[in-house]
Every structure is written in C-alpha cells, then in structure tokens.
Amino acid sequence: MPALPFYDPSLSYEENYERGPFGSFSENTTYPQPEAAPGQTFLGMPVFGTFGIPAGPLLNSRFVAAAFRHGFDLCVYKTVRSRALACWPFPNALEVEITGDLALRQTVRAHHISDHADNTPPQTITNSFGVPSKTPDVWQPDMRAAVQAAGSGQIMIGSFQGSGEDMAQVDDYALTAKLVAETGAPVIEANLSCPNEGKTGLLCFDIEKVVAVVNAIKKEVRDRPLLLKLAYFEDDALLEKLVHAVGDRVEGLCAVNTLQARVVDTHDRPALPGRDISGICGAAIRWAGLSMTERLHNLRSQYKMRFVIVANGGVLTPSDDRAYRIAGADAVMSATGTMWNPMLAQEIKYGK
Ligand SMILES: Cc1cc2nc3c(=O)[nH]c(=O)nc-3n(C[C@H](O)[C@H](O)[C@H](O)COP(=O)(O)O)c2cc1C
Structure with a gap:
C-alpha cells in the first residue's frame, strides 16, 4: 500500500468529506514561503507561486486550508452545483494499469489502489x-471559509457547473456563478468538461452553447475573473473556434480535464459498476495536457489575446511542472500527483 494520500480512495466520498483530509494534510504544520513577500502575479493579483491543485481532490474548506498550508498557492474548491447531487457509488478511484501514454478511446484495466x-x-x-x-x-x-484560509499571496478559486439541459443549464451556470461569487472567491471557474452532464458530448465542444454560458455568467458576475475548464480537443479547428469565440471574453482557460476510457477489471467487466466509461488522470494523460497548453499558447499569440493558461494533466514531479512552463503555461496544477505527494509545491519552490 503506498503512502496515505490526502484523499483516501479506500473510503467513500462521504467518508472523505466528513473525516479528511488524511496523511500530512491532517497535520497543522504551515510551511513557510521562500520569500518575505509575494514576487509573482496571477490575473494581476500578487502570489508567491503559480502552482496549485485543480478542481477535484479539495473537497471542502479543511482540504483547501491544508493545501494552502503546504504551499499550494492556487487552490480550486471542488466543483459545486446549485442543487444537491449524490456521488456515484463506491469505488470512485482505481489505479489504472498502463505504461506510457493513454490513447484516445483505449480500453484499460484497473484495480483497487x-x-x-x-x-x-x-x-x-x-x-x-x-x-x-x-x-x-x-x-x-x-467555500467562504476556504476563501478566508488563503494566506498572503494565495488565491482560492471557486469551481462550479450548471445542471439540467439546454437553456435551463445555461441559466443554471449563471445562477451558480453568482452563488460562488457571493462567497468572496476572487476567481471563478466554470467546468465545461464534465463527462456526466448533458445529452450529447461535452459542453466545451458545443461552441454556441459555450458562448451562451459565458454571456450568461458575465451578465450575472461582472467583477470577477472567469476561467473555463476544458477537455482535450482532438480537433484543432474546433479549439481555434472556441478561442476565437470566447478567448477575449474570459480571463483564463484551464486544460486538461480527464480523458475518457473504457475501464475493465481482470475479467473484462466494468471495473466501476454501472459505469462503462470513466475519466483517466495522472501520468498517462500528460501528453494531452501539454498538447492543449502548446496549442492554446499558439492561438493566444495568433489572436493577440490575453487569457491566462492554467495547465494540468500528469504533473507528478518538478520537471513535469517545468515542461508545462516551457509549453506556455502561466500556472500549473496537479490533482493525481499531489494526492500522493502533498510536498510537491515545496519541492517545486525549493527546487528539489
Ligand atoms: C479525485 C478527483 C476529482 C476530480 N473532480 C473534478 C471536479 O469536480 N471538477 C473538475 O473540473 N475536475 C475534476 N477532476 C479533474 C482534475 O481537475 C484534472 O483535470 C484531472 O485530474 C487531470 O489532472 P491530473 O492528471 O493532475 O490528475 C478531478 C480529478 C480527481 C483526481
């Protein structure tokens, strides 16, 4: 059994929510910043660093506060909705047996961690x-408590998504954005890449709907930077269409969300009962995060736009962080990597 991660996949989501975080995130230690004052900026705000944890593993304010104490200066609170929704049945996270890169639409085998x-x-x-x-x-x-847990030079980002279908979902994005803004979150992030939402494909691939969602949010919340969380775009032309349509309407684009795969057990049955397809994250999708970062960077130059690029996907080590910076990222985040290495921000800051 590897070291205890701060989100424990051997427990249910509710148990993690009630009892977590675990491992060193459960301790009260605050790791000092390497400088006396924040030396960098993110969206014009002073920060000590531009490394953090994306939407997902930080379930509530206790998780967020622990991440700030460990020096993750950009922390995203797990995506919220305007209404209650139960978690999919346990298990919710399994280890995938794969070496190298995940191919699109690949079938992979998984087992309990x-x-x-x-x-x-x-x-x-x-x-x-x-x-x-x-x-x-x-x-x-x-979420208000999570916002207040940020130290000097640290930023709490509130992630959200709209529920429902068609125009009702667009309206719900705007309503939920407003509810998030009310908590004082200085940056808001709309998740447009949720595999569980909508009748058709992912929302971020429907450019007309993305424009409607952005317009609706911007009408409701005018005073807060808005980030959009994207999936991997196979189609360059579609990514260009998205950037052209909303790249100067939002303050940042975040990529990449998980890649979808058919996940089976040793008997070729669905490894997650009731779910044939689930999202893959970690090392095997690093290629997809780097590709999105490079392409967003090129499109930003081409269109002379100013949106920030918040990059993630398979960041497990400081050299992965550096690779993303070289590809054009303004900020880098890690979900899977940090779950098992809560010291990753320290390693990056102190050049280990
Ligand atoms: C436990 C877990 C929960 C996640 N939940 C969300 C979520 O609620 N909203 C979201 O936008 N992304 C969610 N993600 C996706 C991550 O933000 C990230 O895009 C993905 O894991 C790829 O990064 P990684 O390779 O560093 O894990 C989740 C990821 C993990 C590991």
Missing part, C-alpha cells in the same frame, strides 16, 4: 464521482 503490489504511489488512476454537490446553504459558508 490497496491491491498495489509494491510501495510506490499510483501514476495513473481513473476517477468517477459524477460531480456530487451539497446544497448552496451548506457549501456557500464552507
């Missing part, structure tokens, strides 16, 4: 939660 043969942390996992949410009367005060 506790079945791990040696003591090394998993490199690639599948996660499947269904974007559960509490009701706003529960998450709003908790």
Whole structure:
C-alpha cells in the first residue's frame, strides 16, 4: 500500500468529506514561503507561486486550508452545483494499469489502489464521482471559509457547473456563478468538461452553447475573473473556434480535464459498476495536457489575446511542472500527483 494520500480512495466520498483530509494534510504544520513577500502575479493579483491543485481532490474548506498550508498557492474548491447531487457509488478511484501514454478511446484495466503490489504511489488512476454537490446553504459558508484560509499571496478559486439541459443549464451556470461569487472567491471557474452532464458530448465542444454560458455568467458576475475548464480537443479547428469565440471574453482557460476510457477489471467487466466509461488522470494523460497548453499558447499569440493558461494533466514531479512552463503555461496544477505527494509545491519552490 503506498503512502496515505490526502484523499483516501479506500473510503467513500462521504467518508472523505466528513473525516479528511488524511496523511500530512491532517497535520497543522504551515510551511513557510521562500520569500518575505509575494514576487509573482496571477490575473494581476500578487502570489508567491503559480502552482496549485485543480478542481477535484479539495473537497471542502479543511482540504483547501491544508493545501494552502503546504504551499499550494492556487487552490480550486471542488466543483459545486446549485442543487444537491449524490456521488456515484463506491469505488470512485482505481489505479489504472498502463505504461506510457493513454490513447484516445483505449480500453484499460484497473484495480483497487490497496491491491498495489509494491510501495510506490499510483501514476495513473481513473476517477468517477459524477460531480456530487451539497446544497448552496451548506457549501456557500464552507467555500467562504476556504476563501478566508488563503494566506498572503494565495488565491482560492471557486469551481462550479450548471445542471439540467439546454437553456435551463445555461441559466443554471449563471445562477451558480453568482452563488460562488457571493462567497468572496476572487476567481471563478466554470467546468465545461464534465463527462456526466448533458445529452450529447461535452459542453466545451458545443461552441454556441459555450458562448451562451459565458454571456450568461458575465451578465450575472461582472467583477470577477472567469476561467473555463476544458477537455482535450482532438480537433484543432474546433479549439481555434472556441478561442476565437470566447478567448477575449474570459480571463483564463484551464486544460486538461480527464480523458475518457473504457475501464475493465481482470475479467473484462466494468471495473466501476454501472459505469462503462470513466475519466483517466495522472501520468498517462500528460501528453494531452501539454498538447492543449502548446496549442492554446499558439492561438493566444495568433489572436493577440490575453487569457491566462492554467495547465494540468500528469504533473507528478518538478520537471513535469517545468515542461508545462516551457509549453506556455502561466500556472500549473496537479490533482493525481499531489494526492500522493502533498510536498510537491515545496519541492517545486525549493527546487528539489
Ligand atoms: C479525485 C478527483 C476529482 C476530480 N473532480 C473534478 C471536479 O469536480 N471538477 C473538475 O473540473 N475536475 C475534476 N477532476 C479533474 C482534475 O481537475 C484534472 O483535470 C484531472 O485530474 C487531470 O489532472 P491530473 O492528471 O493532475 O490528475 C478531478 C480529478 C480527481 C483526481
């Protein structure tokens, strides 16, 4: 069994929400910043660093506060909704047996992380939660506490998504953005790449709907930088269409969300009961995050736009962070990597 991650996949989502975080995130240590004052900026705000944790593993304000104490200066609170939704049944995270890059539409085998043969942390996992949410009367005060947990030179980002279909979903994006802004979150992030939402494909591939969602959010929340979380775009022309349509309407684009795969057990049955397809994250999707970063960087230059690029996907080490910076990222984040290495921000800051 590898070292205890701060989100424990051997427990249910609710148990993690109630009892987590675990491992060193459960301790009260605050790691000092390397300089006396923030020396960098993110979206015009002073920060000590531009490394953080994307939407997902930070379930509530206790997780966010622990991440700030460990020196992750950009922390995203797990995606919330305007209404309550239960999590998909346990298990929600399994280790994926893969070496090298995940191909698109590949079938992969997965097993429980506790079945791990040696003591090394998993490199690639599948996660499947269904974007559960509490009701706003529960998450709003908790997100407010997460905002207040940020130290000097640190930023709390509130992630959200709209529920429902068609125009009702567009309206719900705007309503949920407003609820997030009310908590004082200085930056808001709309998740447009949720595999569990909508009748057709991912929202971020429907450019007309993306424009409608951005317009609706911007009408409701005028005073806050807006980031859009994107999936991997196979089609260069479609990515260009998206950037052309909204690249100067939003303050940042975040990529990449998980890649979809058919995940089976040793008997070729769905490894996550009731879910044939789930999202893959970690080392095997690094190529996809780097590709999105390079292409967004090129499109930003081509269109002379100013949006920031918040990059992630398979960042497990400081050299992965550097590779993303070279590809054009303004900020880098890690979900899978940090779950098993809570000291990753320290390693990056102190050049280990
Ligand atoms: C446990 C877990 C939960 C996640 N939940 C969300 C979520 O609620 N919203 C979202 O936009 N992305 C979510 N993600 C996706 C991550 O933000 C990220 O895009 C993806 O994991 C790829 O990064 P990584 O390779 O560093 O894990 C989740 C990822 C993990 C590991």
